[in-house]
Amino acid sequence: MKRSYGIVLFHILFYCASSLFSLFQNNSFAVEPEKYIWPIEIDGYITGNFGECRWDHFHAGLDIGTDGINGYKLFAIADGYVYRVRASATGYGKALYLKLNDGRHVVYAHMNDFSDDIKRYITAEQKKQGKYEINLYPSEDMFPVKQGDVIGYSGNSGDVAPHLHIELRDENEAPLNILTHGLKLKKTDTTAPALRNLAVKPFTPYSMVDQHFEQMIYPAEKVNDSTYRISAPIETWGQVGLKVDAFDTERNGQYILAVHTLKMFVDDRLLYTISMDSFSYGDEYHNNFFMYDRELKYTIADPLKGEYMRLFSLPGIALPMTSQAPGSGFLFCGAEEMRGEINFLTAGDHAVRIEATDANGNTSKLICTLRVSYPDIMSKAYTVARPATASALVLEPYITFYESFFTVTVRTSESPAEMPSVKINASDSTLPVLSTLVHSNNHFEYIFEPVTGKQCDYVMSVSARAADESVVKHESVFSVASIGTQGGTFVSADGEFSLSVKSNNRGFIPYVEVADIDKSAMKLPVLSTIYQFNPRGYELSSPAEITVKLNQPVPKNSVFAVFEWMGDYWRLLSTTPSPDNITATARIGHLSTFAVLADSEPPRIEFVTPSQKMPFVKMGTTVVCRVMDDGVGLSYTKLMMMVDNSSVPAEYRYTNNEFV
Structure with a gap:
């Protein structure tokens, strides 16, 4: 029975979850001649490019911004056919996949709409299945396209900012850098990449940079x-x-993009190359932070924060985007025990040149000098003319952890008669002192490596002799864990935080600190201590598991989970609490700041059309409501709209939290 007006019962059901890159062996790179047309009707501007570092992956395509406007025509860049059509609230949103006659594939993502014939096809299937989320594979002859055909319209589905994400892939679905594989920018790019800062990191207890064990x-x-x-x-x-x-x-300098090629030369010898040309959708796609440095991108203070790229390969993570001389890009400076290494640098000055090139061939360079010399601080002897008396001599030792070793720094109130003695005993052994540094007559540093592969308690005994031959002593107990390549476990001193690593490509020393984060400004209740896990930003070669113990009662009708602090917001990691509400567990791929948070508030729903003021609507009116959550966030794929107890396709739009 037809009705022009009526009262319709709406139910919103929802659930809340409260090759990598090609190798370059010479100083040039190959760029394919232009064979694809520009994919959108406006020039646009580049807001993201191939190989750019995203939170947990390399960016696989080219983003063309549209000045906040949706609806620009999208064109087939070459002849081919539509082989896949997808609609999703997340990810690529509305996306179209073409197979080109040259064997490659191209993806158009975040579309506002499809061309009319494709739209009719996908809408019919959505109604048939009663859901918005859909993934279809039409036959080869259903939607053939010619170069220049309109295939849809630009938008922001699955995202916030309107733009076109276009992605070129080879016949095996491996992403290719479209700007070096047949597509040219609409406007000439003459801007060379920027090389803003250089970080130099020492890696062993015997390595230093400008007399520091820390990265400089x-x-x-x-x-x-x-x-x-x-x-x-x-x-x-x-x-x-x-x-x-x-x-x-x-061209206007507004957006930070990835360089195409990086080369490191030492004394005019090419030792390392990165080339952003292609990668696969395997582990390589998610291993971006084995190339980019997570800590230097997110956690250090401006103006040193940036897009730091490693010019060396971490052990066990030789990404195929890199080409390097033997030595994996590491430089071995001066130490006799390293003389057999390929990249050994003798004492003296060595010229370093780093070249960065974009996809248009614009090149810039950074030049500097590495001066290989034995650190004065390592060879400085201790002498004192007037040692302190016992009554005036006070010892102040403290421990500093690095990735694979630790130091004991001893400061004294006055100059002792001789260098202080530091002994560290485990249950069945005494750790040898690897090296001793004399910073001044009352500042000393001692280097140790822990017992590998386990966590144990150490007894530290520090003593210093005064002028009258009396001895001042300090003794303390501390715990150190050393995770080796076979994995291991770590438990914090308070017993409330644990880490379990099954295997890793290199050893490290984990330790935790209580993070200095203001809880009063948080929207969600914090149920545990907030732990900063160090070495901060450390990348694990395989996922590890953390368990955090709750020290606050769980609010009524709430769920809780482990979250990671992202600097200005909390990111959900896991919703797998223990049955007894004592702990929460999560899998992690790097070391960061973690805590357990609770969410007791359900999502909010506000009807826009129909509304309380206008409950009667015409047949054919689009139903619109807003669905929002201040807690762990919505599970967008589980949002559902029902009309008269029948499921109907509805799209969630990020821009204004609308469910349509």
Whole structure:
């Protein structure tokens, strides 16, 4: 029976979850001649490009911004046919997949709509299945396309900002850099990449950079539009690796983009190359932070924060986008025990040149000098003319952890008669002192490596002799875990935080600190201590498991889970609490800041059409409501709309939280 007006019962059902890159062996890279047309009716501007570092993956396509406007025509870049059509509230949103006559595939993502014939096809299937989320594979002869055909319209489905994400893939679905494989920018790009900062990291207990065990960062001076330099020589010793803050920009400089190629030369010898040409959708896709440095991208303070790319390969993670001389990009500076290494640098000055090139061939360079010299601090002897008396001598020891070793720093109130003695005993052994550094007559540093592969308690005994031959002593107990390549476990001193690693490509020392985060401004109740897990930003070669113990009662009618602090918001990791509400567990791929948070508030629903003011609507009116959540977030794929107890397709739109 037809009705022009009526009262319709609406139910919103929802659930809340409260090749990598090609190898380059010479100084040039191959770019395919232009064979594809521009995919959108406007010039647009590049907001993201191939190989760019995203939160948990390499960016696989080219993003063309549309100035906040939806609805621009999208064109087939070459002859072919539609082989896949997809609609989703998340990910690529409305997406179209073409197979081209040259064997490659191309993906158009975040579309606002499809061409009329494709729209009729997908709408019919959505109504038939009673849901919006759909993934279809039409036959080869159903939707053939010619180069230049309109296949749909740009939008922001599955995302917030309107733009076209276009992605070129080879016949095996491996993404290709479209700007080096047949597509040219609409407007000429003459801007060379920027090389803003250089980080130099020491890797062993015998390695230092400018007399420090810590990674050091050096801002680069811009000489001209394509040349950057660090004027003062950088003193290095032992095994070190370089990381460069390198990025490209689109023509107005608003967006930070990935460079296409990075090369590291030492004394004019090419030792390492990164080339953003292609990768596969396997582990390589998610291993972006084995190339980019997570800590230097997200957690350090401005202006040193940036897009740092490692010019060396971490052990066991030789990504195929890199090409390097033997030595994996590491530099072995001066130490005799390293003389057999391929990239051994003798004492003296060595010229470093780092070149960055974009997909249009614009090139810039950063030049600096590594000065290989034995650190004075390692050879400095301790002498004192007037040692302190026992009554005036106070010992202040403290421990500093690095990735694979730790140091004991001893400060004294006055100068002792001789260097203090530091002994560290485990249950069945005494740790040897690897090296001793004399910073001053009342500042000393001792280097140790822990017992590998286990966590144990150590007894530290520090003593110093005064002028009258009396001895001042300090004794304490501390715990250190050393995770080896075979894995291991770590438990915090308070017993409320644990880490379990099954295997890893390199050893490290985990430790935790209580994070300095203001809980009062948080929307969700915090049920545990907030732990900063160190070494901060450390990448694990395989997922590990953390367990966090609750120290607050669980609010009534709430769920709780492990979250990661992202600097200005909490990111949900897991919703697998223990049955007894004592702990929560999550899988992690890197070390960061973690806590258990609770969510007791259900999502909110606000009807826009129909509404309380206008409950009667015409037949054919689009039903619109807003669905929002301040807690762990919505499970977008489980949102459901029902009309008169029948499921109907409805799309969730991020921009204004609308369910339509």
